[in-house]
Amino acid sequence: MATLTNSFEGGTAGDTITTGNSGGSSGDAWTLTGDTAGGSCTYSATGPSHGSRCMAVTLGATGGAVRRGWSVNAADSTTSQWLRLYVDPGSVSGTTSPARGMNVGSGAQRWRLQVTAAGVVSLHNNTNGAVWSSTALSAGQQWRVEVMVGGTTSSTGRVWVYAGDATTPSQDSGDLSAVNFGGPTREIWYGQTNSAANIALRLDEVGWSDTAPLGPATSPTTSGALAASLPPLSVAAAGSARSSGATTVLLPGLSAALTGAARAPGAASVSLPAASVALVGGASSAGVLAAGLPAVSVWAVGSARAAGLVAADLLPMVAAIAGRSADTGPAKAQSASDVAGRRRSAAVVSAGHASRSEVTRG
Template sequence: MTTATNTFEGGTNGTAVSTGNSGGASGTAFSYIDGPPKYSSLRAAHGNLSMLIDTVDGGIAGLAMSGSGTRWLRACVWSTSWSESFSLMYAEMTSGSYFSLELGLSSMALRHYNGTSTTDIATGTVAPATSQWIRVEMQCASDASGSAQARLFNSVDSTTASDSISGSRSQTSTTWTQASWRFTAEADTWFDDVGWSDTDWLGPATASASLPPRPMVTGLRQAVHRAAFI
């Protein structure tokens, strides 16, 4: 199992995010930065800091990926407007192909670039919420099937998707290079709790949301006491 995540909690407000300062308390250091994006304390989905990609500098932050198979990506995002449709989360492959998740005024969309052309392989029906934290997740495969899924959560810590879409597009079987988060739009956009996994959906970023409910055990007091430590 491999998981790479970044919470931005190890940064300093107003400082540019870099490959050198993005590890430590933040989690996995970014392997690629462009723009650059900045650490921001103005708002955060969890904790005290997030990553701001503004309309002046734009920005890209990438976490290295390798190997083949299925990958799952996540981001918590905040913006006042999704009125222009831009892809904000990418799963990139060595062939030059990629999957991306796009947010627009009325829905999300899954896009695929095969090295020659880009096409929408699935489009949702629910508008992404604005001026609040939301969560987006994407699943995609590097094999020839080119299958992908995406989920929108208009409540950032919910386990029930507001919308879910899937699609596919044939591609040359290849390997992964990078998961990246980026935005170039008419409104500043904040990112938090970004990451990828080769095992399963990452789900909500809060520790309490990811823990399973404690089992209820009936019987002797001693048995109940022991069950709490199972």
């Protein structure tokens, strides 16, 4: 059981697609080629469905085929096979056959997919009779066409047409019963796969499988430095932070929320879910601590002395400080502290020409 795909991403725009340059980052290298004089099958930077490259096929007045393919199904199994391609009808000139199944040596057709410039997709059996046709697909839109084919003269086939990477088909043939596929498919071809003249088309993200339908292609991954565009970071602190020199500030727990999108150079876009970081404990920064702080309340109970003149007993004092602090010198805030030891009280009485001072030691 196998699956083969090619995205054309590893090629250089304008170069002919060959068996030698079609592997690597493009996917599975082609094992079969077939070109008519005057025709071309090249990598193109115009009109890819994903990434930056696709296959461009042209044929002039000289009729023939221009195609690339894989040898498949070495076991000659008659079970179902699936294929996929992306096409924009706006890139199509004439009546094209972008995919075709053949026997070994391409001596006999098993089936053929046809796409016209009007955007009509049709599946044909081994005698080239149409077994299903779509309604016209709009130009300027990438359409994903997926096909199931059998390997006998009376097998089930099916065609699904999706808008780009959608998971619900825009058109579905339903099971096509008793289709004459002539026998097992042994070669799968893409491009202009039968003889024709004056045609052009572009294809992308082609694939084949004998396992299951391929589904949507995935966008290529671009490696390199990550450049991120992020919303503001909010921080709420909790723990202890100390700035060199003096200030000690008790803070609530630290949390950071990060959400947004990051883009890698080239194309890939990455969406980041919300992330949170919790920091509890002590953080020390050398230098000056500048912090956006919530309201801070300080209570002082005891005695305060004014140097040189007056020492007075005070009632409890409440001071509120809120805003942004940047402390560089010695400073300490204490709450609910009791002052014990020496106590001085002084009173100054002045009446007329007389004055008296008294100092009491306890």
